[in-house]
Amino acid sequence: MKNYFDFLATGDLIKDIKGYFLKYGKHDTYEHTLDVINELYGIEKHFGYIEPGSLRACYCHDLGRVVGNDEIVDFCIEHNIEVLDEERQLPSILHQKISCLIAEKVFGINDKTVLEAIKYHTTSRKNPSMTEIEVFLADKLSWKEFEYSKLTLEMKEVMKLSKESAIFCYLSDLYNNREKLKVYHLDSKEAYEYFNEDYKIDRSNINGYRYKT
Numbered sequence: 001m002k003n004y005f006d007f008l009a010t011g012d013l014i015k016d017i018k019g020y021f022l023k024y025g026k027h028d029t030y031e032h033t034l035d036v037i038n039e040l041y042g043i044e045k046h047f048g049y050i051e052p053g054s055l056r057a058c059y060c061h062d063l064g065r066v067v068g069n070d071e072i073v074d075f076c077i078e079h080n081i082e083v084l085d086e087e088r089q090l091p092s093i094l095h096q097k098i099s100c101l102i103a104e105k106v107f108g109i110n111d112k113t114v115l116e117a118i119k120y121h122t123t124s125r126k127n128p129s130m131t132e133i134e135v136f137l138a139d140k141l142s143w144k145e146f147e148y149s150k151l152t153l154e155m156k157e158v159m160k161l162s163k164e165s166a167i168f169c170y171l172s173d174l175y176n177n178r179e180k181l182k183v184y185h186l187d188s189k190e191a192y193e194y195f196n197e198d199y200k201i202d203r204s205n206i207n208g209y210r211y212k213t
Contacts (some may be wrong), residue, residue, distance in 0.1 A: 013176035064098030126194035
C-alpha cells in the first residue's frame with residue numbers, strides 16, 4: 001500500500017490540495033473539488049455568508065479518494081479508523097473518514113468543526129453543524145450527472161427556504177429509496193430522523209437516489 005501521508009504541505013492550502021491530488025493521479029477528484037468550491041460560493045452569494053471553516057473543509061473533503069476501494073478497508077484498519085459492517089459492504093463510503101485523517105495529518109487541519117464537516121460529508125449525521133450542512137450541500141449540488149439533475153434542481157429550489165430544507169430534501173430522497181440501496185448508512189438514517197422533526201417536503205415526483213461511489 002502506498003504511503004498516502006507522503007506529501008510535504010507548504011501551508012498554501014489551495015496550492016497544496018492541487019499538488020496532493022496530482023501526485024496520486026486524482027485529477028478528476030481535484031476537478032470535482034473545484035466544482036464543490038464553486039457551489040459553496042453559490043451558497044455564500046445566496047445567503048450572504050458561509051461559516052468560517054466551510055471553505056477549508058470543501059478543499060479537503062475528498063482527500064480520501066486517493067485510496068483505492070480495494071485497499072480502503074485495510075487502510076482504515078491500519079490507521080485505527082472504525083469500520084462498520086455496513087461500510088464493509090460499500091467501502092467507498094469510508095473515504096470521508098480517511099479524508100478527515102489526511103486533512104489532519106498531512107495538511108495540519110486541527111479545527112474540530114472543519115474535521116467533522118469532512119468526516120460526515122457523504123452521510124451527514126444527526127444535529128450537524130452549519131459547517132457540515134454547507135459542505136454537504138456544496139458536495140451534492142456539484143454533481144453533474146444526468147441521473148442526479150432532478151434532485152439537485154429540487155435541492156436548489158428548496159434552499160431558497162433554508163439550508164436545512166435543502167439537506168432534508170436530499171436525506172428524504174435517500175430515506176424513501178432505502179430499500180433499493182446496497183447500504184443505507186445509520187448516520188444518514190439518524191440525520192433524516194433529526195431533520196424530519198421540522199422540515200417536511202412533498203417528494204412524490206422525485207426519482208430515486210443512491211450513494212455516489
